[in-house]
Structures are given as C-alpha cells and as structure tokens.
Amino acid sequence: MALQENALAVMADELEFLLFDLLDVQKLTERPRFADHSRETFAAVLRTARDVAGQHFAPHARKSDENEPRFENGKAVVIPEVKEALRHFAEAGFSAATADYEDGGMQLPFAVHMGAGALFAASNIATKSYTSLTAAAANIIASFGTPDQKRLFERPMREGRYFGTMVLTEPQAGSSLADVRTTATPAGDGTYRICGNKIFISGGDHEMGENIVHLVLARLPDAPAGVRGISLFIVPKTLVNQDGTPGERNDVALAGLIHKMGWRGTTSAMLNFGEKGGATGYLVGEPNRGLVYMFHMMNEARINVGSGAAALGYAAYRHALDYARERRQGRPVEAKDATQPQVPIIEHADIRRMLLAQKAYAEGAVALCMFAATLIDDKHTAASEAARKDAEDLLEILTPIVKSWPSQWSQETISLAIQVHGGYGYTREYPVEQLYRENRLNAIHEGTHGIQGMDLLGRKVVMNDGRAFELLCARISASANRAIGTPALAEEGRALVEALARVRAVTAHLTRQMADGKRAEVLANASVYLEALGHVVVAWIWLDQALCARKLLDAGDPRQAALNGKLHACRYFMRWELPRISPQFDRLEAGDDTWSAMPDDWFH
C-alpha cells in the first residue's frame, strides 16, 4: 500500500545521483559552515531519512487519510501514529537539521535536508507537513526574532517539542494579503492583543506537542492600508513563562476544521483569535514589515511545495513501474494468440509511453528542486559575493517555476500512474489515488499557479534590468553548448538552443511591451509564460542530467541501466515535451487578448 522500503531505497539512490553526481554537494564541505560534514555524513542523513520515513511515516499514510483529524471538545484529535512519527523525526535530528550548532542544529546544507525531506514527503506528505511548517516558523524567528523569542519559541521547535504554523489567510483575504483585517492592539506592556478570524491554517491545532507557535499577520492601529500595513506576531497557543514553563492558555480558539479532498492527515483549521478579548502576541521585528519577513521565507516555502509535489509524483512513478512489471494483461500487437500467456503490461507500448512520461516529469521535477535547494545554500554560503548574488538571482527567477512546474506535472504523472493501474488505480485499495488527491493542493497553496505567473513575468524577469533572466539564459546556453559538443547529445543540445532563442525573443518582446504601458495586457498571459518557460527550464535540467550520465557512463560507472535511462528520458523530454512550448510562445508573441477581450456576460 504505502511506498515500500525498496522503492524508498531506489529513491535514495536517485537522490544520491542528483546530489552527489549532478550537483556535487560534497563540495559544500569545503565551506566553513559545513566543514564538519562529508559525503559520508550526507549519505548517512539520506539513509536515516529513508529508514525513519519507511518505518514511521509510510505505514500510516492510508490510515491518516481515512481518519482525518476530528473536532472534539474544541480540540483537533489526530491519530496517534502521527505524533509517534514526528517524535522519531525529531529524535533523528531532522527538526533542527539546517539550524546553527548554537541553536541545537546540525548545520546541514539545505540541499541535503531537502533530499531527506523528499523521502518523507514521498512516504507521507501529510505527516511531513507538520515538520515543514514548524521549520518555516522557526526560521523566521531565527532570522528576525529577539534573543528571548529565539530562546522561548525557536529553540523548543528545533527540539521537536513545539510546533509552528503560518497564519496568513482570512476568509476575505486569500491570495490578496493586502486585505488582512486581523488587528493587533498594544497592551501597554510591550505585548499586543490580537483579534481576528483566520482560515486554512495547516497544523492549526492538535495535541501532539507541548505548544503551537502561531506566526500571525495582523494590523497595528493606524497601519497604512494594503501590504505595507501588515505586521508579524508570535501568538503561542499556550503562553510561555520567562523560564520556558507553560503559562495560561492563550485566547486562540479552534473554530472548526476544514475537510479536504486529500492531505487529510494535516489539520486545516479555522482559528479565532481574541474571542475573549484578545490573544497575547509578540511583535516580530519592526512594525509593518510582516510581509517582508514572510516573503523572506517564501522562496524556501515555495521550493518546499515544489519538492513535495515532485516527491508525490516520484512515488506514483515507482508504484506504476512496480505494478507494470508485475501485472500480466494482454499480449503484444503482433501476437494476439490467446493461447499464449499474458505478458507483463510494461511490454505494451502505451504503458511504456506513460511510464517514460512519468519518469521524465518525476525525475525532472525532483532534479529541479534539488538544484534550487543548492541555490539556497549558495546564496548563503558560496565563497564569493558574486557567486552568492548569482545564486540569489537564479533562485529568485526560478522559484515560481520550482513551485509550479512540479505541482502541475506531478498531477499528470500521478494521473498516468492511475492509468497504468487501470481500474485498480481508481480504487482506495491502491495508493496512487491518494497521491492524486494530495498533490492537487500544490498548485494552490503558497501562492496559486496564477500568482506564480505574475511573480515570474511581472517581477522576476524584469528585476534589475533582467539580470536574473540573463543569468538563467547564460546557464541554459552553457549546458546546451556542452551538449552540442557531445556527439550523443548534440540533437538534444540543438533543441535546447532553439528553444532558448525563442525564450529570449519572446521575453524581450514582452518586456518591451510592459515598458510601453501594456503591463496589464502582457500579464494577462503570465500563466502561459510560466508554463512555457517552465518546460524550457526542465529541459535544461534534463540535459544537465544527461550530460552527467554520459560522462559517468564513459568513465565506466556501473549504474548502466539507470544512467542509460537518464539519457533516454532526456531524449523523450526534448522530442515530446519541449515542442509544447512552440504554440504557447506563438500566442504570447502575438499579444493574444482572447480572454481579456471577452465581456463578462458572454461567459454563459
């Protein structure tokens, strides 16, 4: 049912290929922050993740789905296996994996941590979510909190004793955070009274830890309207005394649970702050800078969404591949003799088509996310300022793609995995239908697909006079040229060169149009741009994987089948996937206004 240990072992091998062969993360140990680590310790982290995920996360994935948190006596009750899994996660050190030694952390590179995270997500993304939310909250306090806030709130989160949440959304303010109405009134003692209703708060209530640290967006009195008037507050579920002992219950009430299509193991809560007069909150950083702090963590949160989506897609591919090798059904087109035994369905061309597409989407998505994770490391720890700046710029422009591409294409991967299973794939007796329901959330949370498109074309492409965009093009171009110089990959290299030329031309055209006062018209098609550029970026990531595989094969690497599979999947992507961009760029270039030009009442 759940992802088997052997499937997790193959996934760990895949992550080792990506981290060590493709991305060379062992070189990070040359940097002071990671000097105590080695390739061996990184590999050990992956091994531990594989074990903990296989033993404590995967087994209750279906049970969590079938027994979603219950609302009882004002509390959210979660099945006991989740708490147990999270205890093992914390005991293995993952709660503080990337944190500083002085904060109780392991100072692991983000990339290695995200590799480990992919194993947890593939096993049970709902249970894993509690850890991601907590890490995100802890990271914000680590970056912007006072020493006391770090001591009282961040530290116990790193220890796995407290959990964390991100409390942004309100019923009338979903994607539009400018419309947050929750208020924060100074209490006169340096604390604030928080009042307001929040919705879709993942991990918003449960009894699995000693406390929950809510990071809440709210408005101070007289704050300016819009996004520049939002501040960030720590609002613990239970107040904490200065010595760290628990105080009174804070004025935070669970108003109800939301029932989702999937991802049911993660509580999604409606929370009321201040029903009894005001929840006690502590300002983080400066007033009115709340969104800036949130967005400081947003790249990581979005990459985490992409990585989770990639892991779900990868898990579905593994299930489909195992099923296709075992299930016997039908006979080849050329040999319809029904007296002959049926063949494993992997022998059928259409099944192979679906498996190869899944492989290309799933491995492409995981590789994209791991690459992005190394950019986070480089942004913080690369040796030169120039390298750090480059990493930051690349990260900025890639983030919307890393968030949205795996979300979109893993859904296709999982759908194909269902299709490979036939009628069985549609039943809850097999795991793929659950993955399909879980992943559908990823194109919505942490900024919808449409929001990512606007971010990419409206901000990231044009920022700093297109510096990030140019850098991305230069990197893609370098890979394509290396491939052209490699006989076995020349066809793929040329395809990418051609695609890149198209990207450059269309982007220059759109940028000019936006500068000429047609910003709204151009941004109307931003989602299409996001999808098209996403396919080019993943084609590039595939070419890099193929170049790496080719080099390893030439050097006599024993992983023949896996490496040849990489070459073939790259070929698939270039031949079958990359050409999808051509009609998209045609319409973008034409300045198509089909949907904008449609009057409201013609939608009928």
Place this chain on the structure above:
Amino acid sequence: MALQENALAVMADELEFLLFDLLDVQKLTERPRFADHSRETFAAVLRTARDVAGQHFAPHARKSDENEPRFENGKAVVIPEVKEALRHFAEAGFSAATADYEDGGMQLPFAVHMGAGALFAASNIATKSYTSLTAAAANIIASFGTPDQKRLFERPMREGRYFGTMVLTEPQAGSSLADVRTTATPAGDGTYRICGNKIFISGGDHEMGENIVHLVLARLPDAPAGVRGISLFIVPKTLVNQDGTPGERNDVALAGLIHKMGWRGTTSAMLNFGEKGGATGYLVGEPNRGLVYMFHMMNEARINVGSGAAALGYAAYRHALDYARERRQGRPVEAKDATQPQVPIIEHADIRRMLLAQKAYAEGAVALCMFAATLIDDKHTAASEAARKDAEDLLEILTPIVKSWPSQWSQETISLAIQVHGGYGYTREYPVEQLYRENRLNAIHEGTHGIQGMDLLGRKVVMNDGRAFELLCARISASANRAIGTPALAEEGRALVEALARVRAVTAHLTRQMADGKRAEVLANASVYLEALGHVVVAWIWLDQALCARKLLDAGDPRQAALNGKLHACRYFMRWELPRISPQFDRLEAGDDTWSAMPDDWFH
C-alpha cells in the same frame, strides 16, 4: 453544494441550443418512428429531466459520496435517497425513453434522451449510473434476446422494477477480455451453470429493485480460446418464474465491495458466480458470439461515458462561473490601491483564461456527444440507406474520440474549476473536488484511453479502405469552407483547413506504414494520434457551433450574450487549443519510437 436549479436551467438552455439550433433534432419528427413527437415534446422531456434531476438527483450527490454502499450480511446497502431518485426517474418514463412503444417505451430519439441524461449526470452521475447500466442491459436483450427473455427480463427493466449490469471483467482479465475464464456448462434443460469470479461490477448488488439482471460473459465447454470463444448469458440475481413472479435466489454471491476514489454512490462489486455449484444462466443469442453482442452496444456505452464526462465538466464550469462572479478578491493589475474595494475575481485576466478554457472544453465536449447521439439516431432511422451507412461510419470513427476526449478534457475543466475556487475548491465544503474524483474514472472504464487509441488508429481509420475517415474529413472540410465564406469566421475556417491538411497527410503516412508491416510501430503512438485527432474534431464541432451562432445573431436572435460567447469560445479554441496538435503530428510523422526503443531495465 449540488448543482443549483438555476445552473440546471442554463444547462437545459445549452442543450436546447445544441439539439434544436445546431443539430436540428426537431426534423427527426419527420421520420415514422418519431412522428408522434414534436419540438415541444422534446423540450418537455428536457424540462422534466431538469426537474427530476434538480429535485431528486442533485440533493443527495454529496451524501452518496460520504456514505458509500456498505457490505452488510452479504448485501450492499445503499442510502435510501438513491432508490427514491430512481423511482422518480422511472415514473417520469426515462427507463424506457428510447424503447419501442410495444415494449412500453416512448420512442424518443437517442439524442433527446442523451440530452436528458446529461442533466442527470451533471446532477449526480453515481445515481444516474444505475439507469445507464440497466438501459444498456435492456438494449442488448431487446436486440438479441428471445421473446421470453424480453418479456421476463427486458420489460421489467424498462418499467424500472429490475436493474441491469454488464459483467465482463475478471481479476486476471481487465482490458483483455480474451482471457475471461468464467465457465458456462449446459445443465441439460436448456439453461447453463455459470461459475467464475467477476470484479468491478457497477451496480453489481443492491436492494433497490425487485431483481438485478446480470449480463455475463462466460465460456462454453470446448469454446475456442480468445475472444471468439466467449458467450453471453442472462444471470438474474433472483430466478424468475415463467409468469414473472420471483423464484429462488440464484447462485450469485456478493464477495465484496470495491472502494473507489469517487463515483462512490455506485456500488462496485466483486461477484462470485456458482459458489454453490453453478448460477443458472440463459444463453443470449448464439454461442461464442458474446463479444459481438456486447460490442453492438459498446458504441452507445462509450458515448454514454463521454457524455457523462462532458456533463461533469459542464457542471464544474457552472460552479466556477458562479463562484467567479460572486467571490471578491484582489484588484486589477493597473489599480493596486488597497483602499478600494476588492473586485469579483472574474475581473482578473487569469480567472477569465481559466473560465474560457473551461467553457471551450465543457461546451465542446457536450456538443460533440450530442452530435454523436444524433448519429445513433441516423444510423437507425435516417431516410436513405446511404444516410444510415454514413451515420454508422461516422459513428464508428468518432466513438473512440467521443469516449476519450471529454474524459480527458473534462478533468482539465474540473481542475481549472478547483483552481478558480482557490483553497475552497480543494475542500469538501464545495462541490468541484467531488466532480474531479468522479470524472477520473471516465478515462478508464468502457475501454481505457490506450484502448481507444488502438481502436481509432488500428481499426476505425483503416476500415473499409478508410471510408469513415474520408467521410469525416469531408464533413470537416465542408464546415471549414463555410466558415471561410463567412467573414467573421474566416480566420477560424482557415485554421481548421490547415489542421485538416495535416491530419490527412499524417494519416496517409501512418496508414501506408501500417500496410508496410509496421503496424506495431505505428500503433505504439496510437494514443497520441487519438489526442491530436480529437482536438481537430472538437475544433470542427466548435466551428459548427460558431457558424450556427453567427447565423442566429444575424437573424436577430435575442440570445446575444450566449451566442457571442459561442463565437468567442470558438476563437479561443482555434487560437489556443488547435495549435497543440502541431508538435504531436510532427512526432507521429517522424515515426518516433522513443518509448518502444527503451529497454525494460532502463526504466529505473
């Protein structure tokens, strides 16, 4: 929650446009079989369907999903609302809508019946399924049964007293019916003893009627291997005496229920035949002709799947459109002033993009299915033999597309509807997530997507020296030329002419290759061909809708907004959707063998 009555009213208007304006079904009343009918009686049927669906089907759609049939004491227990809804359905005459007067039917055209069916499917496809399965079983008996079989089994199904099922699949024989193992042994009295295990039997058990008539595929002793050795049997759940009174319980046992991702209101059963020695069965027609009889009904069953999928997509579009007009969130790109009120999200370009795509997919799919339904009518009742033959050929070649295109693209429609709803769309508090789970089945049952591709390219395109294909091209060409002669639609007409030229060239190439011994190689890409030709066919259907709308507008028709919406959606389809085929046909023409050439062990 469920589809509102006003949404059903708009859907009924849409069906009137398709049936009366586009497809001219009122002209069917010139044929003897339909002579008692008129446009008014057809419209009354739609009105009745709208009322019964709105009052008795829609209200329990969510309850059915949340309370799937329970396995209790060897029986499947279904919530009472389903039985009640089916009673109203039968009382309104829908159980026998298309049947002959002499069989208690209304002799309605298939097209009108399918229009009514779409309203039931949009309201509650799980409850509607019981009626479709029963009608399919009744139709087979009507066509191939003895007078006694018709009297004892078909008639009570038409009256809504008995239900019917189609019992094909076995655990080891899913898509591969050649491998059916269930046996039928002559009992010496003209009946047979049926023994075997069947799976995925929709409506396979419940207590909602007086009886269930199973139509079972099984093998006679010494039957040849493969599909030519399969016979068809009537195996009632309860034996029926010659006077129609119930006899003993037959040897058919409910072995278990299957738990599905969606479509939970329809029981999906594992049935064991002959646990006590053999279930009594009655041979339908001649021995070893079972699959021929089944496939006689398969076109209708497949078109019914497509029509159900289209209805689910259409329902999702209506939900999304209503939500987009009501939900206020954010502000236009040009005016980010947060002191201004938020706007309905239909004002956002990206929401309009998603709504227009939904409209194009949903209305395109419904129109395609209604057109196919008229071909069923023409095949049986067109005035000349030539016209009947043309209809039959067109129906044959279109069936795989009518089955698969709506199944595939309604999933995209529903996904976009979820996206329009944002986080709310992912919750079970809103209806779109259920539609997403239900429709995912449609690409699987009654022949998977891959099976449809093989049927289209391997059989339908080449049958009778390509007669059906040529006929289809001629029809498409005629519409395109009419559009070119209509100034407002010339751009769209030219786009379709170009696409058709591509279809012809690629098809000729593939046909030659298949004749040259490369059948397996060509059919390896059959699914791609199916998808590409499907888009061209729906582009044609859109152009026909636009031509019709243009003519009505020019004649001063008052439905201005709806008809202009048709023109705009056609434009969208031609500009944004049709170009998707270009890279697909490129690869088909190149004879691409990417997935076939991949060795098994490279899938890693």
